[in-house]
Amino acid sequence: MPDSVYLDHAASTPMRPEAIAAMVPFLAEHPGNPSGAHGASRAAKTALEEARESVAALCGCTPHEIVFTGSGSEADNLAIKGAAWAARARDGGLDRIVTSGVEHKAVLGACERLEREGFRVTRVGASTAGIVDLEALAGAVDEHTGLVSVMLVNNETGVRQPVDEIACLVRERAPGAVLHTDAIQAPQWIDFAPVVSEVPLVALSGHKFGGPKGVGALIVRDGIPLVPLVDGGGHERGLRAGTQNVAGIVAFAAALRITHDRRAEETARIAVLRDALERGFADQIPGFAVNGTPDARVAGILHCTFDDVEAETLLVALDQQGVMAASGSACSSGAVDPSHVLLSMGMPRRRALSSVRFSLGYASTGNDVDAALAIVPEVVAKLRAG
Amino acid sequence: MARVMVMMSGGVDSSVAAALLLDAGHDVTGVTLKLWGGESDSGCCSVSDVEDARRVAAQLGIPHYVFNFSDDFDANVVAPYVDAYASGETPNPCVECNRTMKFGHVLERARRLDYDFVATGHHARIVETAAGPALARGADPAKDQSYVLYMLGPDELACTLLPVGELTKSEVRDRARDLRLRTADKRESMDVCFIKRGGREAFLSARIERRSGPIVDQHGEVVGAHDGIDSFTIGQRRGLGVAVGERRYVTDIAAGTATVTVGPPVALLQDRLRLRDVRWTQPPRRRPISVQFRAHGTPAPATVDGDEVVFASPQPRVAPGQVVAFYDGDVCCGGGLVAE
Numbered sequence: 001m002p003d004s005v006y007l008d009h010a011a012s013t014p015m016r017p018e019a020i021a022a023m024v025p026f027l028a029e030h031p032g033n034p035s036g037a038h039g040a041s042r043a044a045k046t047a048l049e050e051a052r053e054s055v056a057a058l059c060g061c062t063p064h065e066i067v068f069t070g071s072g073s074e075a076d077n078l079a080i081k082g083a084a085w086a087a088r089a090r091d092g093g094l095d096r097i098v099t100s101g102v103e104h105k106a107v108l109g110a111c112e113r114l115e116r117e118g119f120r121v122t123r124v125g126a127s128t129a130g131i132v133d134l135e136a137l138a139g140a141v142d143e144h145t146g147l148v149s150v151m152l153v154n155n156e157t158g159v160r161q162p163v164d165e166i167a168c169l170v171r172e173r174a175p176g177a178v179l180h181t182d183a184i185q186a187p188q189w190i191d192f193a194p195v196v197s198e199v200p201l202v203a204l205s206g207h208k209f210g211g212p213k214g215v216g217a218l219i220v221r222d223g224i225p226l227v228p229l230v231d232g233g234g235h236e237r238g239l240r241a242g243t244q245n246v247a248g249i250v251a252f253a254a255a256l257r258i259t260h261d262r263r264a265e266e267t268a269r270i271a272v273l274r275d276a277l278e279r280g281f282a283d284q285i286p287g288f289a290v291n292g293t294p295d296a297r298v299a300g301i302l303h304c305t306f307d308d309v310e311a312e313t314l315l316v317a318l319d320q321q322g323v324m325a326a327s328g329s330a331c332s333s334g335a336v337d338p339s340h341v342l343l344s345m346g347m348p349r350r351r352a353l354s355s356v357r358f359s360l361g362y363a364s365t366g367n368d369v370d371a372a373l374a375i376v377p378e379v380v381a382k383l384r385a386g
Numbered sequence: 387m388a389r390v391m392v393m394m395s396g397g398v399d400s401s402v403a404a405a406l407l408l409d410a411g412h413d414v415t416g417v418t419l420k421l422w423g424g425e426s427d428s429g430c431c432s433v434s435d436v437e438d439a440r441r442v443a444a445q446l447g448i449p450h451y452v453f454n455f456s457d458d459f460d461a462n463v464v465a466p467y468v469d470a471y472a473s474g475e476t477p478n479p480c481v482e483c484n485r486t487m488k489f490g491h492v493l494e495r496a497r498r499l500d501y502d503f504v505a506t507g508h509h510a511r512i513v514e515t516a517a518g519p520a521l522a523r524g525a526d527p528a529k530d531q532s533y534v535l536y537m538l539g540p541d542e543l544a545c546t547l548l549p550v551g552e553l554t555k556s557e558v559r560d561r562a563r564d565l566r567l568r569t570a571d572k573r574e575s576m577d578v579c580f581i582k583r584g585g586r587e588a589f590l591s592a593r594i595e596r597r598s599g600p601i602v603d604q605h606g607e608v609v610g611a612h613d614g615i616d617s618f619t620i621g622q623r624r625g626l627g628v629a630v631g632e633r634r635y636v637t638d639i640a641a642g643t644a645t646v647t648v649g650p651p652v653a654l655l656q657d658r659l660r661l662r663d664v665r666w667t668q669p670p671r672r673r674p675i676s677v678q679f680r681a682h683g684t685p686a687p688a689t690v691d692g693d694e695v696v697f698a699s700p701q702p703r704v705a706p707g708q709v710v711a712f713y714d715g716d717v718c719c720g721g722g723l724v725a726e
Contacts, residue, residue, distance in 0.1 A: 313495055316451050320499075336454050383498055 004322040005371045009208075009300060009361025010155055010185060011326055015251070016210030016362070022254035023212065026247035033243055035233065044246045051253035058260050059202070059219055060193030067218045067236045068249050072184040072205025073106035074229070075218035078240065079180040079201040080110040080149055082226030084119055087146030087178065090225065094146035094176050097121045100132040100161075101344030102154050107182055108340070111149070120144075126345045129293035130159035138169050145174040152195060152202075153185035156341040156357055157292030158301025160190070167198040178224055184208055184216075187259050188361060189267055189298035200224045204256075206248065210362060211255035215248035259362070266362050271299035274360050277369045278302050284377035291342065291355060300360040305347075309383050311356050312336045317383060321375045325358045388502040389413045390547060393488055394443065394450070396435030399507030399550050401442040401569045402558045406549035407505055408446055415501070416443040416450040419487065421459040422580040442567050455491055462486035464580060471616040472594045474641030475707030475726075478681075479578055481534050489535075489542050496545075503547045510535055511551035512543050513717065517668050519543035521718040526554035533681050536711035536721035539667035590616045599644030601628055604637065604653050615639050618646050620705035621654060637703060655700040661693045661710055661722035668719035676713045679704045679724070685713055693722065 006014075026047060032040030034048045049063065056063040069075045080097070087094040099111055101123045108123075115121045124136040132150055141148060148170050153160050163181050170179045180201035186192045187209040196202050200221035207213040220226060220239065232241025259266075281288050287307030306314065311327035315336070318325055327336045342352040358372065390407050394400045394416040407414045418439040436452055443450035463482045470477035488506060496504045509524030510532040518540035524530040538546065550558050562570035581589045590596070596614030603609050610628040612618070617625065622636040628648055635654050638647035659679075676685035677695055687698040690712060704710070704724045711721035 310495075312453060313498060317499055319449070319451075336452075386498060 005324065005368045005375070006363070007323065007325045007358040007360060007368065007372060009188075009364065010158070010357060010359035012207045012213065013188075013210050013361045014363050015207075015212060016255050016258050018258050019211050019251040019255035023247040023251035026250055030246070034246055035235065035243065047250050048244055048246050051249045054253040055217060055256055058193070058256055060196045061219055061221065064237060065219055065221055067220055067239045068244055068252075069216040069218055069236075069240055070214060070242075070245070072182070072203055072208070072216040073104075074240075075203035075205070075216040076104065076106040076149075076180075076182050076184075077110045078218050078226065078229050079203055079220075080107060080147060081114060081229060082239070083147045083178045083180060083201060083224070084114050085227040086225040087176065088119075089227070091146075091176060093144055095119050096142070096144040097147045097149070098124065098137060098140045098145055098177075099149040100124050100126060100137070100151070102126045102130065102132065102156075102341045103149065103151055104155055104182055104184070105340075107149050107151070119146075123344075126341075128346055129296070130154060130157040130291065130341075130345055131293065131296060132161050132166075134162065134165060134169070137166065138173065141170060141173045141177065143174060143176065145170075145177040147178050147180065148174070149180040149182070151185075152181045152183040152192065153189065153298050154292070154341060155185045156301075156339055157303045157345075158185070158298045158359075159292040160296045160298060163195055164198055185298070187256060188263070188300065191260070191263065196221075206252040206255060209255055209259040211252040212248045215245055215252045217252065262362070267299045270360050270362070270364060273364055273366060273369050274299055274302050276366075277358060277360075277372060278304075280369070280373040281376065284373070285380050291345075291347070300364075302358045302360075303355065304358075305351050305355045306380050307351075307354060309354050309380055311354055313383060314356060314379065317379045318376065321379065323372055323375050323379075325356050327356050387411050387413055389415075389500060390503045390505050391415050391417055391492070391496040391499070391501040392505040393492060393507075394418050394439035395507065395575075396438035396442075396569065396572075397507065397575065398562050398567070398569045398572050399509070399558055400439070401507070401567045402553075402561050402565075403505055403507040403549045404442065404446055404448065405561065405565055405567070407547065408448065410549070412503075414446075414448045416440075416446075416448050417492070418450070418452050419459075419492065420452055420454045420456055421483070421487065422456060422464070438569050438572070442569055445565070445567060453492065453495065455487055458491055459483070459487060459580075462490075467578075468590060468593045470707050471590055472641070474615050474639040476619040476705035477707045478534070478709050479580075481537070481709050484535055485537050489538060489546070493542065493545065503545050505547040505549060507550050508532075508535060508548050509551055509555070510548050510718075512546065512548055515668065515717065520668055522551075523713070523716045523718070524548075524551040528682075529555045530682075532713075532718045533678055533709065533711045536709060536718050537665060537667070539665070539720075587614075587617055590614075597644040599646065601626065601646045601648055603634075604647065604649040609634075609648065612646055615641060615644055615646060620703050639705075654703045656703050657697050657700045659695040659697070659701075659704060659710065660725040661695060662725040664690075664693050664720070664722035666712075666720035668714070668717065671712070671714055671719055674698065675719065677710055678713060679708060679710045693725070 032044035034045040052063045052066050111121045122140040124133050181199045182203045184205040202219040204217045206215040228239045230241045289305045291303040338352040390412045392404045418436045467477050467479045508531045509529040511522045513522045523532050600608045601610035618636050634648040637649040637653045677688040678685040686701050688695050706724050706726045708724045712719045
């Protein structure tokens with residue numbers, strides 16, 4: 001039995017060894033700033049641009065359409081604020097933003113900020129299956145809409161959203177609008193290049209697919225105007241000033257390459273593990289329910305509710321047995337708030353506070369599942385007994 | 387060795403409490419309570435205090451968790467606090483938090499998670515008596531907090547540890563400095579944790595409709611006007627806005643008519659006090675004991691008969707809703723709340 005059972009890959013994955021190997025030379029050997037004019041700078045610049053080309057090839061876009069950022073949240077913020085500000089500058093009537101209630105807080109927070117600046121924000125709900133309400137979205141998108149933002153894969157339930165249909169809908173109803181998708185949970189599970197061909201703004205984050213923390217990317221398709229969040233030396237096509245995190249970006253590219261190459265095999269393997277975990281819980285735990293429709297769920301996520309068990313207590317009890325899972329979205333203090341995603345899906349608050357996410361990743365093994373099945377049902381039964 | 391869940395507020399007392407429990411050989415886990423998620427997030431549950439607690443736990447090498455009790459806190463502490471002011475009372479929210487949250491919800495969760503004890507950084511002690519464990523005053527008379535824990539009886543105290551109660555405040559700080567804890571010189575929180583700088587009146591006026599009314603003297607003559615009874619407490623002298631010859635104190639607050647009565651100091655004195663929710667945590671004492679009705683007030687000799695306190699000599703009036711704690715020597719035997 002392993003000492004620790006890491007089932008929180010949707011929060012962060014361990015780095016892939018290939019990504020670590022790729023980044024080390026740029027920490028240990030190459031001091032150059034990629035913007036400089038000498039040999040060391042050229043080495044850094046070459047590595048940076050090779051990484052950009054590699055990422056672009058995997059995303060189905062051109063290298064100059066890749067903007068590296070300091071995180072996925074920053075990529076979301078650049079997309080949302082940048083596009084909303086640019087739309088309004090172009091046409092003062094484009095002051096409407098449409099998003100969903102199940103978005104990551106990076107998206108919701110950026111929209112709240114814009115709302116305080118006078119933008120009108122509509123947040124459409126989701127079905128109990130976890131899928132964004134397309135009818136409501138269609139009703140909300142109009143000629144005043146400057147930006148639509150809907151995620152590709154939900155970070156809590158793992159439910160894939162119909163972003164391609166949303167792209168059609170936006171094209172029909174809001175010719176002046178730009179569509180953004182937070183695709184941060186997607187790369188491990190989905191070949192998202194087809195999405196990039198439909199959606200002009202796509203946010204990614206390195207540490208969700210075996211890359212390092214502190215590196216994100218925003219795909220900005222040609223001709224999409226954005227106002228930058230950080231001004232300065234014109235880095236990243238003037239969209240994100242600041243010396244690039246060369247080592248991190250190189251590792252991001254290496255991790256995305258490996259993830260892409262092994263996606264089919266890893267996804268199939270992890271789906272089997274996740275299904276075994278789900279079946280085991282269902283067999284052993286009464287009052288157990290899965291959240292998010294299995295029809296549209298990515299392979300690694302099992303989000304579930306244990307009736308009459310406080311998730312916060314369960315997570316402590318599991319942590320003490322070495323099982324690491326998550327609930328809702330941790331706020332900055334580390335406290336567990338009821339998940340806004342579940343609430344947006346119409347789940348009662350009490351059930352939302354009894355819900356936990358187990359997320360597997362490329363590093364998960366059958367031993368992890370066996371250990372979780374040996375520990376979780378027992379802990380749940382004990383907590384219920386008082 | 388016992389399994390102990392220590393509540394760490396991010397202050398120096400609970401930091402040292404955790405350290406002392408470790409020294410005693412216990413298996414210690416730190417928890418910080420997120421109690422208030424509202425806009426006044428300034429006090430004991432602010433992010434920086436959580437961070438202090440987390441860092442101290444890491445320095446000590448113990449696990450640390452944050453428990454989000456903001457829903458329960460709102461229902462059990464904040465709402466009754468607002469209601470009490472609306473009805474002319476002066477509540478003590480820290481006491482309600484101790485009763486319902488720390489020694490209610492947290493204790494229950496600790497039991498559920500198989501902990502043997504909960505612990506806090508309160509300056510009070512637990513002593514053994516013939517009637518089981520009893521709460522006693524802390525070793526530092528200036529910092530004694532037994533008053534805000536008066537409701538703890540043998541059931542709660544049997545699974546509670548109060549390690550810093552044996553130390554003076556300066557010993558606590560010395561200990562924290564020796565351990566290089568980042569909370570060693572942190573200033574004490576004095577205010578109600580869920581009220582930010584805007585103060586009580588701003589907090590209340592956002593939640594209850596303030597009713598203006600007259601200020602009258604002890605003969606019923608109108609001597610002024612006020613914007614809301616929640617601005618007043620019995621015994622208050624400042625901020626009355628009443629200009630009369632001698633010093634005037636609030637002697638009565640009538641919520642029904644929004645009338646505040648003021649009078650000379652002598653009108654504040656009383657020789658009896660009616661209580662509600664009296665709880666004896668020790669066998670009731672018939673003989674004279676001492677009764678404390680402010681957090682750091684001097685106790686007064688009195689006898690308690692049912693829900694009535696009879697003072698040996700007249701005492702200043704106490705606002706309804708305030709806590710009255712009973713002491714037999716250093717041992718807290720229970721208490722109650724001042725009735726209308």
